[in-house]
Amino acid sequence: MQIFSTFEHSAYLELAISALQKVGVKKERILAVPLNSRVEERRLFDTLHRADGVSLFDKGAAIATALSVVGASIGFVLEWGPIYWGLIGAGVGFIIGFTIDYIIYKVIHRRNRKVRGKKSEVVIVVDCPKELVEKVEEVMWEHLALGVAKVEGE
Numbered sequence: 001m002q003i004f005s006t007f008e009h010s011a012y013l014e015l016a017i018s019a020l021q022k023v024g025v026k027k028e029r030i031l032a033v034p035l036n037s038r039v040e041e042r043r044l045f046d047t048l049h050r051a052d053g054v055s056l057f058d059k060g061a062a063i064a065t066a067l068s069v070v071g072a073s074i075g076f077v078l079e080w081g082p083i084y085w086g087l088i089g090a091g092v093g094f095i096i097g098f099t100i101d102y103i104i105y106k107v108i109h110r111r112n113r114k115v116r117g118k119k120s121e122v123v124i125v126v127d128c129p130k131e132l133v134e135k136v137e138e139v140m141w142e143h144l145a146l147g148v149a150k151v152e153g154e
Helices: 011-023 056-077 082-111 130-142
Strands: 002-007 030-034 122-128 147-151
Touching: 002 011, 002 056, 002 130, 011 030, 011 122, 056 082, 130 147
Parallel strands: none
Antiparallel strands: 002 122, 002 147, 030 122
């Protein structure tokens, strides 16, 4: 049976591995794999297949709607008429809203972009007999594992 668990890279990880060996799991049956952290910058624009929940379109659409109404209203007394001034208002409003969202995302959220809370840095895979499963799982939780899962083998 295989037991998977994730840990932060800390002294508890080393203690967990030592405790597993004391419980009776052989050193050759323990695999610890460190995870690589994300180093590339998040993409600003979403695609059809990937979205991250950040939208630069929302404020632009709302401000474009408001300014197009104002532009169309004022356009009745201006030379080009309400249609052109409504379109100009929509374009200017969208650019203003997009710029606001872009500045908020790039400047303010840049400071808060670090992952909050605990993050998994190391995955431990333990291959052990069924008799030791409960003890191994208990050792993992005692040494502050972030998550533990069991998979039955052949």
